[in-house]
Amino acid sequence: MSKTPSSPSLDRLPSPARAAFLLDFDGTLVDIAPTPESVVVAPGLRDTLRRLREKCGNALAVISGRPIEQIDHFLPDVPYAVAGEHGIAIRHAPGQPIERAALPPVPGAWMEEAEKLAATHPGVRIEHKKAGLVLHYRGAPDAGPALGRIADEWVGATNGAFHVQAAKMAWEIRPAGIDKGHAVEALMQSAPFAGRLPIFVGDDVTDEDGMRAAVSLGGVGFRIPDDFPDPAAFRAWLARLAQGGDGAWGG
């Protein structure tokens, strides 16, 4: 990995029996799509993840910027644990309640202004989260810089309570204080994750917090495209792991 904490090569990883898998969703498990709802879960991915989950004693989590409900929609009953909204919401095990960090809600004035911007800029989309707001400009790339300036103005007036993250063709406005690294640390504290080597895989700036946390816990972080060229290559690697024995590592 080039820009984030160094990782061992893929052929020096431990067997799944000693690993915990902490996986990002968009751009990692699924290819980037024109809109958030149009992502396609590749044939076989759910089966692959279920098999891998068996091999690693359930220590498989998805850690996404999306709300947990969306991960449940795309990967029903697949990961053992799910962290959503970049770690703000965590469900530690199937059937357990979702724990949410107490953070300030997005001001209503921002939401109203954002909707007006979307109404006047074809292709701009607004995504509302319980604790955040995303200004998507994949459908209107020229609007990106102006939207970013508006987002900077909003959060600049909050004394650090919110921040703007440059995401993939989007500006993510989030309350400060929680990131994917916190989700990794929280999950790794208890069964079935505790005592295993955390392997975090992601593709975006927000994932670097997760990678750093995994490395600081003695594990590894991999980034697409540095360590796998694209999500398809990563899925193929996961499929080999799920099907094979320890020899699948590094294949």
Ligand SMILES: O=P(O)(O)OC[C@H]1O[C@H](O[C@H]2O[C@H](CO)[C@@H](O)[C@H](O)[C@H]2O)[C@H](O)[C@@H](O)[C@@H]1O
């Ligand atoms: O942490 P992730 O699981 O990687 O989620 C990050 C954000 O992903 C989504 O937006 C991105 O993916 C969309 C689908 O491919 C794409 O259309 C958009 O341009 C990307 O920014 C999602 O909408 C966000 O809520 C997530 O935070």
